[in-house]
Amino acid sequence: MTDGSRSTLQLLRTAKLVFWDFDGVIKDSVSVKTQAFERLFLPYGREVASKVREHHEANGGMSRFDKMPVYLQWAGQEVTEASVQKFCDRFSELALQAVIDAPWVSGVHAYIERHHREQPFVLVTATPQAEIETILTATGIAQCFREVHGSPTTKTAAIADTLARWQLDPGATVFVGDASADLAAAKTNQVTFVLRRTPLNERLRDGFAGPSFDDLEAGS
Numbered sequence: 326m327t328d329g330s331r332s333t334l335q336l337l338r339t340a341k342l343v344f345w346d347f348d349g350v351i352k353d354s355v356s357v358k359t360q361a362f363e364r365l366f367l368p369y370g371r372e373v374a375s376k377v378r379e380h381h382e383a384n385g386g387m388s389r390f391d392k393m394p395v396y397l398q399w400a401g402q403e404v405t406e407a408s409v410q411k412f413c414d415r416f417s418e419l420a421l422q423a424v425i426d427a428p429w430v431s432g433v434h435a436y437i438e439r440h441h442r443e444q445p446f447v448l449v450t451a452t453p454q455a456e457i458e459t460i461l462t463a464t465g466i467a468q469c470f471r472e473v474h475g476s477p478t479t480k481t482a483a484i485a486d487t488l489a490r491w492q493l494d495p496g497a498t499v500f501v502g503d504a505s506a507d508l509a510a511a512k513t514n515q516v517t518f519v520l521r522r523t524p525l526n527e528r529l530r531d532g533f534a535g536p537s538f539d540d541l542e543a544g545s
Contacts, residue, residue: 337499342445342487344448345448346386346480346500347457349430349526350433350502353429355503361419366400369401369402384506386503386505389451390476394409396412447471450476457475480507481510500514518536
């Protein structure tokens with residue numbers, strides 16, 4: 326076991342509640358969503374598709390409903406509530422099964438399965454609420470989370486609301502994420518942030534001195 330995973334496990338085990346992001350933290354599914362965005366906008370040219378890809382990779386944790394108006398503008402499409410919803414629905418069709426089929430982040434699935442009965446876990450994600458519920462059911466881990474908060478609820482709001490209702494000291498909880506939006510939500514709520522290191526968050530890693538890991542040991 327690496328020092329990073331060992332210290333992360335110690336931190337997780339002592340937390341009164343653990344907030345989890347999903348993509349890039351529980352499932353290695355960030356790349357499949359990148360591919361879905363690229364496929365969605367490839368009909369508008371490779372330059373647009375490449376620009377969409379780069380923006381998506383640089384803005385992990387940002388809701389697709391916030392990204393889509395920007396991408397539609399780049400594609401020269403009208404930005405309306407209906408057009409945003411249409412493209413978000415098409416994105417979901419491209420990405421849903423791919424996310425379900427994506428590999429688990431090593432050790433995280435085992436930790437969640439092993440400890441969810443004695444330690445409360447709350448999922449906070451930018452994925453739409455109905456979609457993340459479908460994914461959790463399909464992957465067999467829905468029962469592992471006391472609460473699930475998806476879009477349109479923001480991660481910052483979901484964490485704040487949970488802390489208030491559970492009457493918990495923020496410092497006694499942990500948020501495991503992989504993106505700058507996750508770090509910002511943790512900081513705003515004074516929750517300890519644990520960074521799951523990925524090839525896409527190198528810039529975030531460079532400026533982050535807190536606990537981090539690549540994967541957790543499967544026997545944890």
